Amino acid sequence: VPAVEKQRWVLNDFDIGKPLGRGKFGHVYLAREKRSNHIVALKVLFKSQLKQSQVEHQIRREVEIQSHLRHPNILRLYGYFYDQKRVYLILEYAPKGELYKELQKCKYFSEKRAATYIASMARALIYCHGKHVIHRDIKPENLLIGAQGELKIADFGWAVHTFNRRKTMCGTLDYLPPEMVESVEHDASVDIWSLGILCYEFLYGFPPFEAKEHSDTYRRIVLVDLKFPPKPIVSSAAKDLISKMLVKDSSERLPLHKLLEHTWIVQNADPSG
Numbered sequence: 001v002p003a004v005e006k007q008r009w010v011l012n013d014f015d016i017g018k019p020l021g022r023g024k025f026g027h028v029y030l031a032r033e034k035r036s037n038h039i040v041a042l043k044v045l046f047k048s049q050l051k052q053s054q055v056e057h058q059i060r061r062e063v064e065i066q067s068h069l070r071h072p073n074i075l076r077l078y079g080y081f082y083d084q085k086r087v088y089l090i091l092e093y094a095p096k097g098e099l100y101k102e103l104q105k106c107k108y109f110s111e112k113r114a115a116t117y118i119a120s121m122a123r124a125l126i127y128c129h130g131k132h133v134i135h136r137d138i139k140p141e142n143l144l145i146g147a148q149g150e151l152k153i154a155d156f157g158w159a160v161h162t163f164n165r166r167k168t169m170c171g172t173l174d175y176l177p178p179e180m181v182e183s184v185e186h187d188a189s190v191d192i193w194s195l196g197i198l199c200y201e202f203l204y205g206f207p208p209f210e211a212k213e214h215s216d217t218y219r220r221i222v223l224v225d226l227k228f229p230p231k232p233i234v235s236s237a238a239k240d241l242i243s244k245m246l247v248k249d250s251s252e253r254l255p256l257h258k259l260l261e262h263t264w265i266v267q268n269a270d271p272s273g
């Protein structure tokens with residue numbers, strides 16, 4: 001779907017196909033734009049639910065932010081339209097679906113697969129931060145897999161432009177860095193923390209500060225209570241990288257361009273991403 005700006009889309013412009021998944025706010029369907037025959041994913045959101053959760057402004061901000069982002073590892077949001085009861089997001093279709101299902105199936109990823117994913121995420125986040133956009137909700141549920149097996153960051157519903165930083169709590173607790181859990185000022189380095197959590201979960205199959213109670217997870221995050229289990233066997237290079245990202249002082253976290261030069265990434269990531 002070429003970026004035909006200001007195109008007023010209507011539901012009748014699309015043939016609706018199989019359901020792809022159901023999120024908190026609505027369902028996602030495979031769809032084909034009739035004139036171009038272009039395959040897309042259509043996310044259908046109910047206005048009633050959006051109003052209840054006061055997230056209408058977040059949708060508008062997501063569309064605005066996404067309209068400026070073009071990167072192979074960021075899922076495109078081509079546009080949106082609405083009718084009486086629903087809002088529709090016109091999205092790039094990711095044929096290999098959701099990464100978290102893949103992670104559940106494999107339990108955990110090989111170091112090569114994990115490093116390849118983390119490197120492509122780092123490149124996408126360097127691109128976003130270069131445009132003063134922080135994602136703020138990096139987690140397996142927001143990652144999709146493209147036709148060539150490449151990772152696509154999706155759902156910028158919690159993204160912000162850094163000049164108007166917000167202190168609202170967002171996403172699941174597991175991925176929030178200390179400064180967001182303590183809801184103080186935060187900046188692009190929140191995405192570095194979440195990428196470190198993601199790297200740990202790719203290698204062990206669960207996030208590092210997981211606990212039964214929210215209060216325990218909260219305590220483990222703010223204490224950075226980082227432990228590496230004896231199984232599965234993980235290289236010391238991988239643990240070194242994770243330890244340099246999960247640092248309480250956000251200014252001390254390993255910058256993303258330094259991550260791409262880290263031994264573990266250089267030795268394990270497939271350059272094609």
Ligand SMILES: O=C(O)Cn1ncc2ncnc(NCCc3cnc(NC(=O)Nc4cccc(Cl)c4)s3)c21
Pocket residue numbers: 020021022023025028041043045055056058059062075089091092093094095096097098144154155156157158
């Ligand atoms: O993931 C699946 O269920 C299945 N799936 N499988 C393949 C596939 N290909 C593309 N997209 C999929 N899913 C949609 C991914 C999203 C991208 N962008 C989003 N944005 C958003 O939800 N914004 C939003 C919503 C409600 C409130 C607010 Cl504040 C913001 S969701 C696909």
